[in-house]
Amino acid sequence: MSRHATPPIFDGHNDLLLKLYRGEVSVEAVLRGHGDGHIDLPRARNGGFAGGFFAVYVPSPGSAEDADAMMRQSRYDIALPPRIPFEEAIKVALGEIAWLYRLEAAGAVTICRNAAQLRTVIESDRMAAILHMEGAEAIDPDFHALETLHAAGLRSLGPVWSRPTIYGHGVPFRFPSTGDTGGGLTDAGKELVKACNRLRIMLDVAHLNEAGFRDLAAISDAPIVATHSNAHAICPHARNLTNRQLDQIRESDGMVGINFAAAFLRPDGRMDPDVGLDVIMRHLDHLVERLGEDRVGFGSDFDGATVPDAITDCAGLINLRRAMRDHGISEPLMEKLCYGNWLRVLERTWGA
Incomplete structure (x- = not known):
């Protein structure tokens, strides 16, 4: 493997499971590399993409392309869709999880349930996969589903994806805006935090x-x-973190994965892929300054967002590493940013 494909990059977020669930890509395409999307095994190997958090996301009715078009404007405030009932969400969630298991059976990924296993798989020919839930619509308030899905491999969860859930409220797709857009966690949401x-x-x-x-x-x-x-x-952008939030993340010894979605990178908030890697370096510098070198990584949003033309897909991570080296980032810091910091925070969260 070339120097520009190392160190391996472990990634904080992708939406490949939704594409599989919708039939937009196939397991065969992920294995052989002849399908649409940002991730498949051949490109992952070429680009040094070691895997990441594979999100279970229940989509709302409507067109993501319409939202992308609105986000190309200089200002926007996209109305959030309504809450999705548990009975509908659990069907989709189980369907997407089944696709992750099919990827594992086919030899594309290994689902990791602890940090020691993750450390081993990152160095293997398979992609390491953490089962993640983006929005807790598929979790019932008695947490029966949470305990069952944990037994099935669930190791990461976001209480909301922007639209409201019974657990809390998310940020809208609004620019310019802060994330100060409504109420906090519900009583059920506070219990969900404790259960997790x-x-x-x-x-x-x-x-x-x-x-x-x-x-x-x-x-x-x-x-x-x-x-x-x-x-x-x-x-x-409402989706981005203020300095006060970054300081709280640092105090908790947590971390942030840099999102490649163009609208959350560009200072003008436009979902336009014509954005240079220097903009990612600006976010990286700011996050390292506020959080420290041990608390920053990457969270691409591959297969769920419009990413910079300079990256395009997981094979384009070679260009990201080249930009990091040109930016003066040392090899020890490269290893932290590319995968070491994710391992560190997961060991702290899960145990060794």
Whole structure:
């Protein structure tokens, strides 16, 4: 493997399971590399993509392309869709999880349930996969589904994906805006945080609004993690994290995965892939300054967002490493940013 494909990059977020569930890609395409999307095994090997958090996401009715078009404007405020009932969400969630198991059976991924296993698989020919839930619509308030899915491999969960759940409220797709957009966690949401702490399920604040973030930070005894978010100081989008939030993440010894979605990178908030890697370096510099070198990684949003033309897909991570080296990032820091910091925070959250 070339120097530009190392160190391996372990990633905080992708939406490949939704594409599989919808029939937009196949297991064969993931294995052989002849399908659409950002991730398949041949490109992962060429680009040094070691795997990441594979999200279970229940989509709302409507077109993601329409939202992308709106986010190309200079200002926007996209109305959030309504809550999705548990009975509908659990069917989709189980379907997407089944696709992850099919990927594992085919030899594309290994589902990792502890940090020691993750460390081993990152160095293998398979992609390492953490089963992650983006929005807790598929979790009932008695947490029967949470305990069952944990037994099936669930190790990371975000209480919301932007739209409201019975657990709390997310941030809208709004620019310019802060994430101070509504109420905090519900009583059920506070109990969900405690249940995840008991089970050592990592909690993801990427889509939580500021009030929910504060509630989670006050309750949780685990590191605060934003799997795919950026710096609000550089791109003032509601989805990005303020300096105050970054300081709380640092205090908890958590971390942030830099999101490649163009609208959350660009200072003008546009979902336009014509964005240079220097912009990612600006977010990286700011996050390292606020969080320290041990608390920053990547959370691409592959297969779920419009990413910079300079990256395009997981094979394009070679260009990201080249930009990091040109930016003066040392090899020891490269290893931390590419995968070491994810291992560190997961060991703290899950145990060794």
